[in-house]
Amino acid sequence: MQPAAIDMTHLKAGFQAPVLDAQSSFRAILNALSFPGRVFDIPAPPEAPEGWPPALAAAALTLLDADTTVYLDASARSPSAEAFIRFHAGAPIVDASGDAHFAILLNPENADFDTFRIGEDQYPDRSATLLCAMADFTSGTPMRLTGPGIKTVQDIAPAGVGAAFWMAWARNQALYPLGYDVVFAAGSAVVGLPRTVAADPVKE
Amino acid sequence: MSTLQPAGSGAQFHSIDGVYNFAYLDEQTKRMIRRALLKAVAIPGYQVPFGGREMPVAYGWGTGGMQVTASILGVDDVLKVIDQGADDTTNAVSIRRFFNRTAGVPVTEATTEATVIQTRHRIPEKTLREDQVIVYQVPMPEPLRKLEPRETETRKMHAFAEYGLMQVKLYEDISRHGEITTTYDYPVEVNARYMMAPSPIPKFDNPKMHAMPALQLFGAGREKRIYAIPPYTKVRSLDFNDYPFEPQQFEDPCALCDAKGVFLDEVILDDKGDHMFVCSDSDHCRDRRAEGHMGPRAREAAEKGYGADE
Amino acid sequence: MYVATKGGEAAIENSHALIAEERRGDPAVPELEAAQIREQLGGAVDRVMTEGSLYDPDLAALAIKQAQGDLVEAIFLLRAFRTTLPRFGASAPIDTGAMTIRRRISAAFKDLPGGQVLGPTYDYTHRLLDFTLAARGETPPVAPEEDATDAAMPRVADILGHEGLIEPETPPPGPEQPYDLTREPMQFPAGRDQRLQNLFRGDEGFLLALGYSTQRGYGRNHPFAGEIRMGTVQVEFTPEELGFPIALGEIEVTECQMVNQFKGAKGIAPQFTRGYGLAFGQAERKTMGMALVDRALRADELAEDRLHPPQDEEFVLSHSDNVEASGFVSHLKLPHYVDFQSELVMLRGMRASAEAMQKEAAE
Numbered sequence: 028m029q030p031a032a033i034d035m036t037h038l039k040a041g042f043q044a045p046v047l048d049a050q051s052s053f054r055a056i057l058n059a060l061s062f063p064g065r066v067f068d069i070p071a072p073p074e075a076p077e078g079w080p081p082a083l084a085a086a087a088l089t090l091l092d093a094d095t096t097v098y099l100d101a102s103a104r105s106p107s108a109e110a111f112i113r114f115h116a117g118a119p120i121v122d123a124s125g126d127a128h129f130a131i132l133l134n135p136e137n138a139d140f141d142t143f144r145i146g147e148d149q150y151p152d153r154s155a156t157l158l159c160a161m162a163d164f165t166s167g168t169p170m171r172l173t174g175p176g177i178k179t180v181q182d183i184a185p186a187g188v189g190a191a192f193w194m195a196w197a198r199n200q201a202l203y204p205l206g207y208d209v210v211f212a213a214g215s216a217v218v219g220l221p222r223t224v225a226a227d228p229v230k231e
Numbered sequence: 232m233s234t235l236q237p238a239g240s241g242a243q244f245h246s247i248d249g250v251y252n253f254a255y256l257d258e259q260t261k262r263m264i265r266r267a268l269l270k271a272v273a274i275p276g277y278q279v280p281f282g283g284r285e286m287p288v289a290y291g292w293g294t295g296g297m298q299v300t301a302s303i304l305g306v307d308d309v310l311k312v313i314d315q316g317a318d319d320t321t322n323a324v325s326i327r328r329f330f331n332r333t334a335g336v337p338v339t340e341a342t343t344e345a346t347v348i349q350t351r352h353r354i355p356e357k358t359l360r361e362d363q364v365i366v367y368q369v370p371m372p373e374p375l376r377k378l379e380p381r382e383t384e385t386r387k388m389h390a391f392a393e394y395g396l397m398q399v400k401l402y403e404d405i406s407r408h409g410e411i412t413t414t415y416d417y418p419v420e421v422n423a424r425y426m427m428a429p430s431p432i433p434k435f436d437n438p439k440m441h442a443m444p445a446l447q448l449f450g451a452g453r454e455k456r457i458y459a460i461p462p463y464t465k466v467r468s469l470d471f472n473d474y475p476f477e478p479q480q481f482e483d484p485c486a487l488c489d490a491k492g493v494f495l496d497e498v499i500l501d502d503k504g505d506h507m508f509v510c511s512d513s514d515h516c517r518d519r520r521a522e523g524h525m526g527p528r529a530r531e532a533a534e535k536g537y538g539a540d541e
Numbered sequence: 542m543y544v545a546t547k548g549g550e551a552a553i554e555n556s557h558a559l560i561a562e563e564r565r566g567d568p569a570v571p572e573l574e575a576a577q578i579r580e581q582l583g584g585a586v587d588r589v590m591t592e593g594s595l596y597d598p599d600l601a602a603l604a605i606k607q608a609q610g611d612l613v614e615a616i617f618l619l620r621a622f623r624t625t626l627p628r629f630g631a632s633a634p635i636d637t638g639a640m641t642i643r644r645r646i647s648a649a650f651k652d653l654p655g656g657q658v659l660g661p662t663y664d665y666t667h668r669l670l671d672f673t674l675a676a677r678g679e680t681p682p683v684a685p686e687e688d689a690t691d692a693a694m695p696r697v698a699d700i701l702g703h704e705g706l707i708e709p710e711t712p713p714p715g716p717e718q719p720y721d722l723t724r725e726p727m728q729f730p731a732g733r734d735q736r737l738q739n740l741f742r743g744d745e746g747f748l749l750a751l752g753y754s755t756q757r758g759y760g761r762n763h764p765f766a767g768e769i770r771m772g773t774v775q776v777e778f779t780p781e782e783l784g785f786p787i788a789l790g791e792i793e794v795t796e797c798q799m800v801n802q803f804k805g806a807k808g809i810a811p812q813f814t815r816g817y818g819l820a821f822g823q824a825e826r827k828t829m830g831m832a833l834v835d836r837a838l839r840a841d842e843l844a845e846d847r848l849h850p851p852q853d854e855e856f857v858l859s860h861s862d863n864v865e866a867s868g869f870v871s872h873l874k875l876p877h878y879v880d881f882q883s884e885l886v887m888l889r890g891m892r893a894s895a896e897a898m899q900k901e902a903a904e
Contacts, residue, residue: 046253050305053265057303060272061446061461062361090269092262148390152270152279175275175422175464178444204424208273221273223422223461251625263724280726285624289617290868292875315879322875324549352879370872381855383729408891414883433883453865455726479886497882511879 033114037107039074041088041115048072052089056210059219064172064181066164071215076108078133079160082212084111086158091116091129098127102134103160127155135159135188140195145205154207154222161187161213168193174224182229183218185211196226254301254334260284264302264457268448271459276421277389278372283455293326294452296349296368303364303448304330304347310338311345316353316494316511323351342514352415354436356493356515359445361462367430369451372458374418374428394426397469405474414479420467421460434468435479435494441466485510486528488519564609578602587793587822588612592863593619594723594742596792596821613744617864624723631719633777633786637796637819638696640772644823647697648766649800655694660771661823697768698798698815707800707813729855736838736858737831741819743861745827751851752833759849760837764816767800771823795820797828801836804843814843 042048048070055069071081072088091097097118099108104120108131112118121127124142132138135157146154161167167186170193173179188211199206199222206222220226252258260282267281286294304310312327314320318340326349327338339345342355351368359365371377375385378396388394397418404411411417417434421427429437430449440447440460447460460466470476484491486507493515495508507528510516525533565572579586579602589601593616601619608614644660647653659665701707720735722742727735740748755761773793777786799816816836818828837851850856860866 046258047306049258049261050253050303051307053261054303054305057265057268057272057446060269090262090266092259094259094263095266149386150280151274151277152267154270156266156269176272176461178442178463204274204277208269221461223273223275255625257625257627280728282724282726284723285617285620285864287621289871290865291870291872292868294868315876319549320876321549321553325553328550328553351875352877370869382859383855409894410891412887412891414887415880431877431880433879435883453869479883481886494879495882496878497885511882 034106034110035114037105038110038114039076039084039107040072041111042070042072042085045088048085049089052085055217056086056089056219059210059217060208060221061176061219062181063174063176063219063221063224064183066216066218069212069215069217076103076111077105078102079108079131080212081215082217083131083158083160085215086210086212086217087112087129087131088115090156091118093117093119095119095128096121096126098122098124098130100130100132100134100138103131124155130155130157131160132157133160136191138192140192140199140207143207145199145202145207148205151204151206154205157207157209159187159209159211161185161211161218163213164211164216164218169229170226171229172220172224172226174221176221177224185213185218187211187213193226193228196220200225251333254304254330255287256284256298256301260298261302264298267457268299268302268459271448271457272446272461274425275460275464276419276425276427276458278427278451278456278458281455281457283452286452288325288329290453291370292322293349293351293368295450295454295457296351296366296452297326297329297450298452299366299448299450299457300330300347300349301334303366304334304336306334306336308336308346309344310336311340311342311348311514312338312350313348313353313355313513314351315496316355317513319513340514341518342512352431352433353494353511354432354439356490356510356512358439359443361444363445365443365445365447367432367447367449369428369430369449369456370453371416372428372449372451372454372456374416374426389425392424394420397426401469402471405471411470411474411476417476418469420469422464423467426469427458427460433479433494434476437466437468437476438478481508483508484526485516485519486526488516488524488529489526490515490519490524560609564607573606575599575602575606578605583823585610585612585615587820587824588745588827589615589619590822591820591824591827592616592742592744593623595619595623613863613867617867620864628721628724630778630781631721632789633779635774635776635792635794637770637774637794638694638699640694640770640774640794640796641791642694642770642772644772645694645768645770646766647768649697649768653697653700662825694770696770696798698800701767701800701813705810705812708804708815710815727858729858730841731854731858736854737817737819737835739858739861740831740835743831744863744866745824745830747861747863747866748830748834749826750830751837751857752830754849755833755837755851760840760851762814762816762833762836762845763802764799764833764836765801766829767798767815769795769797769825769828771795771825793822795822795824795828797825797832799829799832799836814839 051070055067058067069082069085071085075081075084095118097112098121112120124130143155146152163186165184167184168189169182169184172181203222208222209220211218263282267279271279286297288294310330312323314323330336331338342357347364349366373385375388378400379385401411415433416428416431417437419427419429429440442463444462446462449458468476481495485495487509490510494511496511497506498509499506579598585605586598586601589604589612590596604615604618607618642658645658698707720732722738773791776789776792778789779786797818801814801816803811803813816832818831820827834851838854840847840852
């Protein structure tokens with residue numbers, strides 16, 4: 028089946044130096060998942076689809092290609108987003124979140140987290156990676172993270188996720204070594220939340 | 232629209248030598264490896280299968296480490312490559328030349344200057360930092376392989392954390408020899424879950440893996456597996472309450488730089504049994520000598536008026 | 542920042558210069574051209590293309606020249622080049638039934654539609670060194686009589702299939718895209734696509750020995766060389782943007798269909814079973830070994846006892862690749878002195894405590 032032609036009128040530019048930008052963008056994401064909760068700058072492309080933080084566009088350009096399926100939540104899915112993903116990454120867009128290697132969520136608080144892939148006993152790596160848009164990393168619910176990659180504790184307050192997300196996260200964390208992994212994107216920075224990390228509300 | 236190029240078009244190449252892509256691998260391969268690396272970090276110690284590519288060096292000679300390095304390396308990196316702890320061993324030289332040619336990155340022998348360290352069989356003596364990544368070359372990623380040759384079986388053991396086979400092996404060692412006789416590639420448990428092969432580093436280096444500030448990445452090219460230990464992650468060398476893990480200890484200091492508590496290579500000096508012990512980590516040894524430390528042989532040589540290591 | 546120029550670096554440069562010199566040999570003897578290898582060492586070229594999994598006689602010839610005729614090294618060179626090529630997709634399956642035949646034999650029938658076509662084969666040569674070749678190969682070529690190969694040449698397996706005497710060969714269910722071992726790691730249990738791909742790339746000597754062992758009782762499966770055919774086939778590819786197939790060109794292949802002992806089950810009348818072998822160029826030995834091993838590896842599927850190495854999927858598929866095997870065996874040449882030192886420390890310690898214990902006991 029040939030998908031319909033890409034709508035070029037809505038197309039936003041990709042990385043300016045694709046090889047080098049993808050590399051530094053990847054290192055930012057690698058660092059983010061290695062040091063959960065810490066904020067890392069990511070080289071953002073000059074343009075991003077409507078409503079996407081530039082960091083989210085950078086992560087998508089870095090990780091997606093024809094070998095990865097991607098799910099977009101209702102807020103993320105726009106003609107410019109579809110054109111962006113299909114033209115720059117060639118990634119098949121799927122309608123069911125359970126079919127996706129990657130999910131792009133502009134409205135993560137309303138996502139049905141229990142539908143994402145968590146991997147299999149023998150292949151826990153066959154799990155989804157969620158790229159979630161945030162307003163910032165400081166004005167949301169303050170959470171205290173512990174786990175691999177964190178020397179003692181790491182506090183974070185991503186604006187864009189609240190109780191529903193953190194409850195889903197507790198369920199996800201309990202599945203370890205299965206589970207999905209999350210990258211938060213705000214402005215031109217990313218924060219990683221691998222399945223290993225426990226999050227508890229910061230007590231005043 | 233001139234900035235727009237579809238994914239995978241050859242026009243994006245940022246080539247150093249005009250033939251191959253930056254750091255040799257094509258972008259699609261790098262993306263595949265990068266995705267595997269992210270899952271590896273998210274599941275510490277679990278071996279992620281990846282579509283390993285044929286590299287222009289032989290399998291078993293560092294192809295896994297090279298693919299990992301090629302996928303993470305950028306123009307801002309400074310690369311160090313060691314084999315047996317030394318920068319001047321032939322294969323280390325060969326791999327360093329490869330990246331110097333295909334990625335044009337600066338290379339160094341100084342552990343402190345490097346941002347990416349690719350290694351075979353050692354962890355440097357200097358404590359690595361958060362801004363460094365160490366990439367291990369791995370010949371046999373499966374710690375249980377020597378006990379169970381079948382992938383279908385070992386995969387199940389990992390899935391259910393059924394590691395009794397290894398406990399039995401180590402226990403048999405103790406009953407036969409009075410101690411655990413594994414001296415390198417000594418199995419570890421990562422983040423209280425997966426059993427992992429640390430690659431053939433001496434067990435002396437195992438404690439360095441625990442809570443290391445630097446990210447540790449492992450690449451097995453022939454076996455097509457990637458795994459990782461994130462920074463500050465619990466790494467426990469397997470042992471028993473009554474037979475705790477013990478790393479090697481050397482009685483003598485380094486004959487050249489007087490370092491104690493480091494891994495030493497035995498250098499045979501003649502055929503009559505004369506030998507000396509010197510640092511396996513050549514950079515560490517050089518630094519110490521530059522700081523004025525002198526081991527017994529170096530002192531002896533200085534007293535006689537010639538350099539010990541010439 | 543500097544690049545270390547120490548013993549290692551100079552030694553490597555030196556070694557490269559030495560192999561270049563070795564490769565050239567005596568400069569008084571004219572240098573071999575890659576084209577001569579391509580035209581006159583076809584057996585080597587075909588093997589390198591098959592196990593290198595790249596159909597390109599010119600590059601295979603170059604690799605053979607560069608590797609001084611070391612075919613495993615040449616296969617490695619070709620693989621390392623292949624891996625840098627962009628992948629456009631999978632071609633349509635080749636139709637060996639529509640092959641332009643150069644050779645076609647069946648050991649199962651005396652005669653069959655299209656006839657037996659002996660074609661070029663060493664089978665009936667007397668293995669006597671031909672000293673006229675040593676004298677610069679000046680044997681006057683005798684124009685070979687062309688075998689009549691215009692007739693339709695249905696495959697023996699298809700002929701048997703019409704009567705339901707052999708199990709049907711149907712594509713496995715699931716996605717149409719075949720497994721691609723060059724992009725995905727091996728996985729167990731392996732599908733037949735993954736297995737055949739692995740065997741295609743597998744070492745000829747390894748498959749020959751394993752296939753031979755099945756004949757000697759290590760997983761015996763009563764094979765008949767149902768048909769071996771060699772010739773050229775069209776390769777077609779459907780580009781996404783066109784939506785219809787275009788011919789990319791012709792390749793030469795050898796195909797071997799073994800017809801093996803029959804099997805039946807409740808509700809299924811007994812049928813012959815199959816083993817399949819395919820290779821680029823003229824490669825009968827390879828395809829026969831491959832077909833024997835393919836059939837042996839179907840033990841589970843055909844509910845046979847799995848008792849012998851050729852029936853053991855993990856054993857065969859994990860060790861068939863000579864680029865992997867030669868790499869890992871040869872890596873023992875790399876320094877291992879840190880690990881050896883670790884063993885020395887352990888051994889000395891153990892010997893010291895044993896001595897101490899003996900001493901104590903003696904006192």
